[in-house]
Amino acid sequence: MAPKASRIVLAGLLAFTATPAQADTLREALASAYNTNPTLQAARAGQRATDENVVIERASGLPSVHGEASYSEVLDDTYSNLNYPAPDQQASGTLSLSVPVYSGGAVRNSVRAAKTRVKAGQADLRATESAIFSQVTAAYMDVVLSEAVVGLNAHLVNSLEVNLQATTDRFEIGNLTRTDVAQSSSRLELAKGDLRSARANLVAAR
Helix, strand or coil, X not given: CCHHHHHHHHHHHHHXXXXXXXXXXXXXXXXXXXXXXXXXXHHHHHHHXXXXXXXXXXXXXXXXXXXXXXEEECCCCCCCCCXXXXXXXXXXXXXXXXXXXXXXXXXXXXXXXXXXXXXHHHHHHHHHHHHHHHHHHHHXXXXXXXXXXXXXXXHHHHXXXXXXXXXXXXXXXXXXXXXXXXXXXXXXXXXXXXXXXXXXXXXXXX
16 A cells, blocks of 8 residues: 555544544444544545536636736926926826637646546546445444443353352352352352453443
C-alpha cells in the first residue's frame, strides 16, 4: 500500500475509534461512518476540488474580455494653466476581447490530463471508503464478539456458583471432602476473573 493510502487508512481508524460504538446494527454503523467520518469528508472535498480543475483547464481555450477604467478629478486648479485649463473631471476606459486561435493542443491535453486526474481521484475515494468500511465492520464485530464472551462467562459464573453451593451442601452431610469444596471455589474465582477481563475487553471494543 502506498504511503499516502496508508496515512488515509490510519487517519480513518483514529477518527473512527475516537468515539464509542453506539450503532445498534452494522448497517447503522456503516451509514454513520459514511455520513460523518472526517476522513471521508476530507476525501470528498478534495475530489470536488479535483473535479473543478477540468473546468479551469477548459477555460483557457475560451474567449476572454478584459476591461480597465480610470477616473480623475481636480480639487484645486490654482496652479493650472489659464490658457489651457484642465477639465475638473476626467474618465477613461478600455475594453479588450481576446479569442484563442491556436494553442498547439495545450488546452486539449490539459483538459485530458485533468479528466484523468478526476478518474484517479475517484478511484482513491472508493479505496478510502472501502478501507474505512472494513475497519468499521471489524470494530463492530469486535463489540459483538466481546458481548458474546461476556455473556458466556457470566453464565459460567452462575453455574459455578450453583455448583459451589451444591458442593458445600454435600460436604456438610459428609459426601464430599474439604478439598472438593476448595476446588469448586477455585474454579468459581477463576471464572469471575475471566468475566472481569471479558467486561474490560468489551469496554475497550466499544
